[in-house]
Amino acid sequence: MRDFPWWRGRGSRVFLVLLASMRLVAAASTPLDAPPPETDLRIQISPAAVEKLIAAVVPYELTLDAGLFEEVVSLSEPRNLEFFSGGIRLEMLATGSPIGFRATIHPVIRLEREAASRQYRVRIESLPVDLGLAGTFDLALAIPPFPIKTLSEFFLSTPGKEIPMGMEILEIQVNRRGIELLMGTRFP
Secondary structure, eight states: OOOOGGGTTTHHHHHHHHHHHHHHHHHHOOOSSOOOTTOOEEEEEOHHHHHHHHHHHOSEEEEEEOSSSEEEEEEEEEEEEEEETTEEEEEEEEEEETTTEEEEEOOEEEEEEOTTTOOEEEEEEEOEEEOGGGOEEEGGGGSOOEEOOOEEEEEEEETTEEEEEEEEEEEEEEETTEEEEEEEEEOO
């Protein structure tokens, strides 16, 4: 287990606030399906929070091998997020270099669960870029799917004792209300 210095001294207060907010979210949300029996926590992430997260990730640069040269495509300015069952659509600005272009793109991002490992991953399903006379190119294949870490381990600071704690994501649901995480907890 790893210790995070920013957590020391704040752990118990942060944990109490987290628990209180989760109870409010749990009371306010209505489950789409019955949660797994080992669910201890239900966290609802609002569309506004997801938009802030995506804004923190950009600008995101893709380097594309065009044979004789490499084209760098920079993605920025995420806006107009639309949540649907299992994914998100949004608008972004794409700019290129050395072949200069500027285009509004409409990527589609999907949440998937691998059948064999039961691990979640995020995949860019569609990332079309219209380059005018050069045509439209779907850059989705240039971004490999990335896994979502489902287990977090840390120490919970209590008066006089550091308690190891694990939080595991059991299920993730994307719907019009945002993203819902169903989690289990582990203590020693």
